[in-house]
Amino acid sequence: MQVNSSIDHLFRHEYGKIVSYLTARYGSKMLDRIEDAVQDALLKAMQVWAFQSVPRNPSAWLYRVANNRLIDQLRRDKRLTDFDALGDISTVPEELLSPLSGDDIADEQLKMIFACCHPAMTEGEQIMLSLKLLCGLSVREIAAALLKKEEAVKKAITRARKKFQNEVGQLSVPSGPALGGRHKVVLKVIYLLFNEGYKATSGDALIKKDICEEAIRLAGFLYRNPYCRTADLCGLLALMCFHSARFDARISKDGQLLTLKKQDRSLWDKEYMQWGTDFLNQASIGNSVSRYQLEAGIAGYHADAVSFEETNWEAILSLYDLLERINPGPMVALNRLVVVDIIHGTQNALEELHSLKSKYQLENNYMFHSIHAEFLESNSQIHEAAAALERAIHLSDNAIEMKFLEQRLKRLKDCMK
Amino acid sequence: MTKFLYLFRGGHGVMDKLSNEEKQAHMQQWQTWMQGLAQEGKLVDGLPLGGEGKVVEKRGSVISDGPYAEGKEIVGGYLIVNAENLDGAVDISKGCPIFEYGGNIEVREILSM
Numbered sequence: 001m002q003v004n005s006s007i008d009h010l011f012r013h014e015y016g017k018i019v020s021y022l023t024a025r026y027g028s029k030m031l032d033r034i035e036d037a038v039q040d041a042l043l044k045a046m047q048v049w050a051f052q053s054v055p056r057n058p059s060a061w062l063y064r065v066a067n068n069r070l071i072d073q074l075r076r077d078k079r080l081t082d083f084d085a086l087g088d089i090s091t092v093p094e095e096l097l098s099p100l101s102g103d104d105i106a107d108e109q110l111k112m113i114f115a116c117c118h119p120a121m122t123e124g125e126q127i128m129l130s131l132k133l134l135c136g137l138s139v140r141e142i143a144a145a146l147l148k149k150e151e152a153v154k155k156a157i158t159r160a161r162k163k164f165q166n167e168v169g170q171l172s173v174p175s176g177p178a179l180g181g182r183h184k185v186v187l188k189v190i191y192l193l194f195n196e197g198y199k200a201t202s203g204d205a206l207i208k209k210d211i212c213e214e215a216i217r218l219a220g221f222l223y224r225n226p227y228c229r230t231a232d233l234c235g236l237l238a239l240m241c242f243h244s245a246r247f248d249a250r251i252s253k254d255g256q257l258l259t260l261k262k263q264d265r266s267l268w269d270k271e272y273m274q275w276g277t278d279f280l281n282q283a284s285i286g287n288s289v290s291r292y293q294l295e296a297g298i299a300g301y302h303a304d305a306v307s308f309e310e311t312n313w314e315a316i317l318s319l320y321d322l323l324e325r326i327n328p329g330p331m332v333a334l335n336r337l338v339v340v341d342i343i344h345g346t347q348n349a350l351e352e353l354h355s356l357k358s359k360y361q362l363e364n365n366y367m368f369h370s371i372h373a374e375f376l377e378s379n380s381q382i383h384e385a386a387a388a389l390e391r392a393i394h395l396s397d398n399a400i401e402m403k404f405l406e407q408r409l410k411r412l413k414d415c416m417k
Numbered sequence: 418m419t420k421f422l423y424l425f426r427g428g429h430g431v432m433d434k435l436s437n438e439e440k441q442a443h444m445q446q447w448q449t450w451m452q453g454l455a456q457e458g459k460l461v462d463g464l465p466l467g468g469e470g471k472v473v474e475k476r477g478s479v480i481s482d483g484p485y486a487e488g489k490e491i492v493g494g495y496l497i498v499n500a501e502n503l504d505g506a507v508d509i510s511k512g513c514p515i516f517e518y519g520g521n522i523e524v525r526e527i528l529s530m
Contacts, residue, residue, distance in 0.1 A: 011437035043432060046440045047465040050447030051494065138436030 009210075010054070011042050014062050015136030017105055020112035020171075021063065022070060023133075028115065028168035031161060033073055034066075035133075041066035109134065110221045110228070111171040117186045120167040125160035126189045127196065132157055135214040137207070144204040145211055146196055179227060186222065187236055187292065190215050194240050198247070199398075209247060216240050234283035235293030241276035242299035245269040257404040261308040273303050291327040294319050313342050330360040334367050338374075346379045366395035370405060377412065386412050420461060420527040421506035423496040423513075428520030429468070446514040454498060459509060463496030493520070497527065 015038055022034045041062050055061050116130040128146075131137045139157065143150040174182045197211030219237050222228040249267035252258050280300050283293045297319050305311035320336035333356050341349035353372060362368035369392035376385035389409040396402045435443065454460040468491070472483035500506035503526060510522045 009438070009441075011441040015437050042437060042440055046432070046444040047494070050444045051451065051464050051496075053448065136437045138438075141436050141438070 010058060011045075012136035014059060015039075015042065016112075016134045017059065017109065018063055018066050019133055019136075020108040021105065022066065023115070024108040024111050024171045026070070027170060029165050030070075031133075031165050033070055037066045037070040037073065038062075040069050106221055106224055107173075108171070109218075110225055111173055113186055113218055113221060114173055114182055115164065115168045115171050117182065117189045118164065118168050119182075119185065120163045121160050123189070123192065125156055125163070126185075127192055128153060128156050129160040129164065130189060130193060130218070131211070131214075134218060135211070137211075141204070141207050145207045173225065173228070175227070183222075183228060183230065184232075187232055190219050190222075191236060191239075191292070193218070194243070198243055212240070212244055212247065216244065231283050231286045231288050232290045232292050234279045235290055235296045238276045238279035238283055238296035239292055239299055241272045241279060242296065242303050245272035245276065245303065251400075255400070255403075256407065257400055260302065265307070268303070276300065276303060289322065289326065291323060294323040294326070298323075313339055317343055330356070330362060330365060331367070333360065334362075334371055337371060341375060341378070346375050350375050350379065364395055366392045366401070366405075369395065373408070382412060382416055386416070418499045419502065419506075420529070421498050421500050421503070422525045422527050423463070423498065423506075423510060424492050424523040424525070425494045425496070425513075425515050426490055426492055426521050426523065428515055428518035429491065429493060431518040443514060443517070446517075450512055450514055451496075453512070454509070459498045459500065461497035461499060463494065465494035466492055 018038050018041070019031075019034055022038070023031060026034065044065055045058070045062055049055075112134055113130070116133055117126050121129065128142055131142050131145075132139070137145075139150055139154050142148075142157075143153045146153070173179070194212055194215035197208045197213075197215060199208075216237065219233060219240065222233050223237065245268045246263065247269070249263045249265070250258050276296070277300065280293075280296050283296060298316050301312050301316050301319075317336070317339045320332065320339055324332050324336060337349050337353055337356070340352060353368075353375060356362060357368065369388045373385045373388035373392060376382075376388060386409060389405055389412065393402055393405045393409065396405060432440070432443070451460060451463070470483050472481050474480070498506060498509055500509055503524065506524050506526075510524055513522060515522060
């Protein structure tokens, strides 16, 4: 089926746009009703547009239908008096009619991002609510992408929605000192959102790629606001662009995970790489240093390198050193050791790995055993490497990773013969 | 050429549950199908129908909420096509996306002198 690219993701994006707009207008308490009204409008659009063609300005049409539906519902509940002060609420806002002046719409969506990241909600709830309300994903799509049961996602969203209705109140972008803290939470949610999309799981690949694009789109709303356009944000945008550039290259045609070393660099998306570089340059202005900037910097050196061998590993290692200082944790430490191995040799890497093991209690961490196996193998300790791989396979809960580990084990065993 | 009426029934319960992306994809399938009919000169007219209605009987002395048929029997829309004969009209209907969600099409000849 040929899909008209101009209406690509139309329903999904319109959903987020109109829900944001109506919630900003009527308040967070109305969220249930608003979502119903917008869903109804989309259903009606589907029926009518199936027979005719999509109108020139679908936003205005959908907004009008959803708004009317909501007013009908409120009248039936006799709650409309609350909103009479708003004046003639059946008029379509100017900015919805004119596709060029989308600033207010972007504004409402920015407010909605802050609302979805309200501190009353847990991190998981913030992510799922963002996917639902801002990105217009269905419960089924969210469950497929996050590898969770539909029922569990539904429950979490119901819980989050209740908090949203009771806690958020009027939607706004925090100002003054309050902005800083909330801004950090928003960046973290966008970062986690992106990671969920980027993770190499067997979740629905198409939806996962969409989630990565959505995360970048949401960050774009922050970027348009001068108060939200911080060096952190630019770092996060750069990081997401560099990773997105490699999205397709990191998985082979037969669905296997490819390490950086084995990726065909000509498949890296040039456009994303350029955006990554541009954002990274903007992120480097100023004195603040965050994990996003450092991770983007690392990704940037990889993007710049013509080949794995000709990568500026020294520079990457110094960024990892900094990263470990401001954002310590086992994942950063393990990734850093891969670089230590390349620069200072396997013996050094192995020694550091052993001290990490007790420091972070990595006995049950599959990444630890996977990296351990790699070092052991290059140190010609084939039998030990195979044992470590078996341990990693045993601990992995990710089908694609597991397949990748099993391939490595098979290769090792072939060597042992 | 004779004109035929298609009455579309069913599928609504499923449509409600579709994700936004699936709704859009389904809509686009309909558009593609209808554009195809239009290009071949087979499409005359057609529109979807709302879910609510009234049934008026006995000159309006009996008015009930309708359509009171079972959900799967509710007419969701109509289409008028040009075809050689009934078999031809049935053939044309086979490409309709309504079958994806368990709906059906009643094909009737529109009589003319």
